[in-house]
Amino acid sequence: MRTRLTVNGEPRxxxxxxxxxxxxxLRDHLGLTGSKKGCDHGQCGACTVLLNGKRVNSCLxxxxxxxxxxxxxxxxxxxxxxxxxxxxxFVAKDGFQCGFCTPGQIMSxxxxxxxxxxxxxxxxxxxxxxxxxxxxxxIAERMSGNLCRCSAYPLIREAIAMAxxxxx
Amino acid sequence: MTKTFRMDEAxxxxxxxxxxxxxxxxxxxxxxxxxxxxxxxYAADGMPDNAAHGVLVRATIPRGRITxxxxxxxxxxxxxxxxxxxxxxxxxxxxxMAGEAPVQPGDEVHYHGQPIxxxxxxxxxxxxxxAQRLVVSYDADANVDTDPAKTDALEKGDPETAGDFExxxxxxxxxxxxxxxxxxHAAAAMEPHAALAEWEGETLTLRGAQQMLKTNRLExxxxxxxxxxxxxxxxxxxxxxxxxxxxxxxxxVSAALAARELRRPVRVVMARQTVFDAVLRRTETTQxxxxxxxxxxxLLALSHDDRVTNLQDEGFAEPVSQASxxxxxxxxxSFAQTLARVSRTPSGSVRAPGEAVGMLAxxxxxxxxxxxxxxxxxxxxxxxxxxxxxxTGQPFSATRLADCLRDGAERFGWKDRKPVGxxxxxxxxxxxxxxxxxxxxxxxxxxxxxxxxxxxxxxxxDMTDIGTGTYAILGQIAAEMLGLxxxxxxxxxxxxxxxxxxxxxxxxxxxxxxxxxxxxxxxxRETLAERMGxxxxxxxxxxxxxxxxxREVPLSELIDAELxxxxxxxxxDTSESHFSSGxxxxxAEVAVHAYTGEVRVRxxxxxxxxxxxxxxxxxxxxxxxxxxxxxxxxxTEEMAHDPRTGHMVxxxxxxxxxxxxxxxxxxxxxxxxEERDDMANPIQTKGIGELGISGAxxxxxxxxxxACGARIYDMPATPDRVIAAMDAAGx
Numbered sequence: 080m081r082t083r084l085t086v087n088g089e090p091r092x093x094x095x096x097x098x099x100x101x102x103x104x105l106r107d108h109l110g111l112t113g114s115k116k117g118c119d120h121g122q123c124g125a126c127t128v129l130l131n132g133k134r135v136n137s138c139l140x141x142x143x144x145x146x147x148x149x150x151x152x153x154x155x156x157x158x159x160x161x162x163x164x165x166x167x168x169f170v171a172k173d174g175f176q177c178g179f180c181t182p183g184q185i186m187s188x189x190x191x192x193x194x195x196x197x198x199x200x201x202x203x204x205x206x207x208x209x210x211x212x213x214x215x216x217x218i219a220e221r222m223s224g225n226l227c228r229c230s231a232y233p234l235i236r237e238a239i240a241m242a243x244x245x246x247x
Numbered sequence: 248m249t250k251t252f253r254m255d256e257a258x259x260x261x262x263x264x265x266x267x268x269x270x271x272x273x274x275x276x277x278x279x280x281x282x283x284x285x286x287x288x289y290a291a292d293g294m295p296d297n298a299a300h301g302v303l304v305r306a307t308i309p310r311g312r313i314t315x316x317x318x319x320x321x322x323x324x325x326x327x328x329x330x331x332x333x334x335x336x337x338x339x340x341x342x343x344m345a346g347e348a349p350v351q352p353g354d355e356v357h358y359h360g361q362p363i364x365x366x367x368x369x370x371x372x373x374x375x376x377x378a379q380r381l382v383v384s385y386d387a388d389a390n391v392d393t394d395p396a397k398t399d400a401l402e403k404g405d406p407e408t409a410g411d412f413e414x415x416x417x418x419x420x421x422x423x424x425x426x427x428x429x430x431x432h433a434a435a436a437m438e439p440h441a442a443l444a445e446w447e448g449e450t451l452t453l454r455g456a457q458q459m460l461k462t463n464r465l466e467x468x469x470x471x472x473x474x475x476x477x478x479x480x481x482x483x484x485x486x487x488x489x490x491x492x493x494x495x496x497x498x499x500v501s502a503a504l505a506a507r508e509l510r511r512p513v514r515v516v517m518a519r520q521t522v523f524d525a526v527l528r529r530t531e532t533t534q535x536x537x538x539x540x541x542x543x544x545x546l547l548a549l550s551h552d553d554r555v556t557n558l559q560d561e562g563f564a565e566p567v568s569q570a571s572x573x574x575x576x577x578x579x580x581s582f583a584q585t586l587a588r589v590s591r592t593p594s595g596s597v598r599a600p601g602e603a604v605g606m607l608a609x610x611x612x613x614x615x616x617x618x619x620x621x622x623x624x625x626x627x628x629x630x631x632x633x634x635x636x637x638x639t640g641q642p643f644s645a646t647r648l649a650d651c652l653r654d655g656a657e658r659f660g661w662k663d664r665k666p667v668g669x670x671x672x673x674x675x676x677x678x679x680x681x682x683x684x685x686x687x688x689x690x691x692x693x694x695x696x697x698x699x700x701x702x703x704x705x706x707x708x709d710m711t712d713i714g715t716g717t718y719a720i721l722g723q724i725a726a727e728m729l730g731l732x733x734x735x736x737x738x739x740x741x742x743x744x745x746x747x748x749x750x751x752x753x754x755x756x757x758x759x760x761x762x763x764x765x766x767x768x769x770x771x772r773e774t775l776a777e778r779m780g781x782x783x784x785x786x787x788x789x790x791x792x793x794x795x796x797x798r799e800v801p802l803s804e805l806i807d808a809e810l811x812x813x814x815x816x817x818x819x820d821t822s823e824s825h826f827s828s829g830x831x832x833x834x835a836e837v838a839v840h841a842y843t844g845e846v847r848v849r850x851x852x853x854x855x856x857x858x859x860x861x862x863x864x865x866x867x868x869x870x871x872x873x874x875x876x877x878x879x880x881x882x883t884e885e886m887a888h889d890p891r892t893g894h895m896v897x898x899x900x901x902x903x904x905x906x907x908x909x910x911x912x913x914x915x916x917x918x919x920x921e922e923r924d925d926m927a928n929p930i931q932t933k934g935i936g937e938l939g940i941s942g943a944x945x946x947x948x949x950x951x952x953x954a955c956g957a958r959i960y961d962m963p964a965t966p967d968r969v970i971a972a973m974d975a976a977g978x
Contacts, residue, residue, distance in 0.1 A: 107371065112292035113284070117437045119518060153284060159280035169277050177484075181282050219911070226611050228437050230876060
């Protein structure tokens with residue numbers, strides 16, 4: 080079957096199996112291999128992309144269900160020569176080791192910071208309304224869908240906090 | 248020509264004399280921009296247009312014989328290219344540094360989950376579908392040993408001893424005799440094992456997720472049945488290893504076999520569940536610790552016996568008591584191991600094999616002994632630090648364990664630790680714990696090539712970077728030695744066409760490949776000194792300038808054609824004359840919920856002395872990662888098998904609980920104490936990757952005890968166990 084998507088701002092069209100996940104469509108059909116397959120079950124977060132601006136596990140999405148949708152992958156945030164603030168912060172803080180979960184961490188953090196700004200509460204929030212603080216407990220809670228077996232967690236969170244402060 | 252250096256005596260500290268000033272500096276990883284932008288290509292990321300997809304099929308019986316693989320059952324699958332199996336398929340990954348094919352069981356099944364066939368199709372979806380539907384018939388064995396507690400297939404080793412343990416134990420004023428158990432652990436690297444195999448005539452190229460290319464090439468060639476000269480392996484980026492990618496695995500061998508037959512590239516990526524089923528795991532252990540001390544707290548007797556498991560024909564047995572054999576001295580020491588053979592996914596090296604589980608028991612026992620003696624746990628350890636390795640009599644090459652213990656206690660605020668069960672924060676008990684850290688250090692034969700031209704330098708070795716920072720540190724070593732800004736050095740790794748290095752394992756990669764890089768660059772310095780007309784010791788190289796013999800010239804003027812040197816290093820007399828180990832001290836503060844038994848780690852500190860630090864930033868990341876593995880082994884990680892079939896039931900990341908962000912406090916501190924290990928290697932370094940985990944979990948469990956009274960003998964400290972232990976202890 081055929082599905083049209085906008086990926087990183089570009090219109091793309093793929094011919095695919097009905098069972099193809101959005102993750103496999105990105106990786107194997109469009110050659111965007113920055114999104115990683117760590118579990119193919121929505122348990123690790125390495126495949127996180129933005130779907131119409133919201134973070135999703137792309138391994139849990141069927142490509143066929145996303146006709147006309149907008150997808151942003153790690154390749155859409157910045158290139159090695161022109162990294163964005165969050166990517167730069169990950170490098171500066173050593174918020175990764177092997178690098179395999181990193182695209183997912185960065186995509187997830189990108190959306191998470193927007194969720195915070197929009198005042199969406201988390202389990203760690205003291206209140207359901209009002210400004211959410213950008214503290215370590217909030218970031219840790221909101222990033223817990225992204226596993227990192229190298230366990231760069233404290234440094235990932237420092238990088239996110241650093242980038243958020245730069246941006247605000 | 249390769250210059251081979253043998254580590255026979257202490258070497259001068261040349262890296263303290265060179266002028267570039269970047270050794271040890273916390274520089275960013277050079278490959279970082281590629282990793283954070285998704286451009287670093289891992290094994291599964293390069294999919295040529297004509298490549299086919301392979302999916303492994305796993306056995307569904309614990310033991311027996313395959314009587315039929317009914318390819319007709321999937322023949323109608325659109326795009327099916329073939330079902331592959333046969334005598335060259337391997338049963339499980341090779342053990343680290345095996346250098347030959349692992350067991351090739353033919354039609355025999357030895358454990359539930361064993362890869363038995365590969366289904367290849369034009370699309371991943373079709374291959375997966377056919378792999379799930381493929382009908383396999385078996386002749387299953389009755390009475391299979393799948394339960395480690397019940398098997399009679401025991402291989403009992405003779406005790407390793409020093410002095411007379413029984414005599415020393417019987418005269419001790421205070422004795423402790425405890426049993427502990429740890430569950431199997433998974434490496435669970437985020438990248439599932441993957442391989443892309445491609446043939447060109449007789450030559451096989453494998454893009455793989457491999458830690459040790461030198462031996463991986465031999466293993467793959469042996470498994471497939473070809474000359475190693477015809478095998479090239481590429482692993483420039485590896486998505487974590489932790490021991491699970493030390494040896495060649497079923498994904499690589501099956502991809503190679505299918506690609507040869509199909510005459511096109513084949514990619515095989517293990518499903519996460521297959522990674523759990525068919526990749527070497529850490530063994531389950533039962534352990535017995537006996538400690539005897541006099542009233543002053545001097546250890547008289549120490550015995551650490553253990554029982555581990557493995558599948559038949561596997562030579563590996565987790566060296567559980569490794570650290571117990573040298574960390575503390577006593578008059579009588581005894582260590583005995585029993586290996587139980589079971590039909591389960593075989594065990595192998597997972598980060599810090601031995602210390603990772605052995606120190607959970609040893610350091611909890613030391614904590615309990617301190618409590619029985621009414622002594623501070625830090626003091627008990629300080630009182631029992633040996634002058635020499637108590638089993639071998641070798642002097643330590645360098646140890647600052649006492650400094651780590653004192654410095655850590657001071658920084659952590661250890662003096663504020665309260666008696667057991669007396670500190671509360673609302674519904675939470677709060678407590679502190681500590682443990683020693685130790686992980687023995689090695690030098691493994693390694694080679695590297697350094698090229699110097701007017702444009703800069705290039706380092707080439709088949710060494711890998713599994714997240715450890717190899718790209719960063721080899722560049723820093725070469726830049727320091729050649730007086731170049733680090734941006735002028737390119738590091739090329741993970742290709743068997745480069746000089747063969749130790750690979751990533753046993754924490755020896757940086758020391759070994761780093762020493763080879765150092766020696767190759769040193770040989771270039773000698774040529775440059777000759778061209779300057781000075782002694783190498785009078786040569787200063789800094790920021791692209793060479794000084795010596797009363798003159799200063801741009802480095803580029805000394806280089807007409809590219810200078811190329813290859814060097815190799817191997818262990819020598821110092822590994823016999825001295826005993827080298829990294830040492831440290833872990834401190835943890837935890838909160839334990841009084842009613843649910845939930846444990847939250849509030850903060851951790853690791854103070855470590857591990858020789859020269861090559862890059863303070865990547866070293867710190869390694870140490871932090873290890874400490875967080877300690878959180879996992881103490882609190883959440885537990886692989887479970889069905890004792891009836893040996894079937895692994897926790898075969899994904901929702902059931903095997905590695906620490907997530909919310910499990911890890913932001914307040915995690917690592918401190919490195921300055922140290923040089925002159926006996927270890929020519930760059931005075933020690934391994935880092937595994938010291939962080941060694942003892943870390945015990946510090947957390949000791950903090951649980953201090954918080955709420957619960958002593959956890961059967962790990963991990965899940966809420967049910969904590970509640971039961973609190974009840975048992977009367978809290």
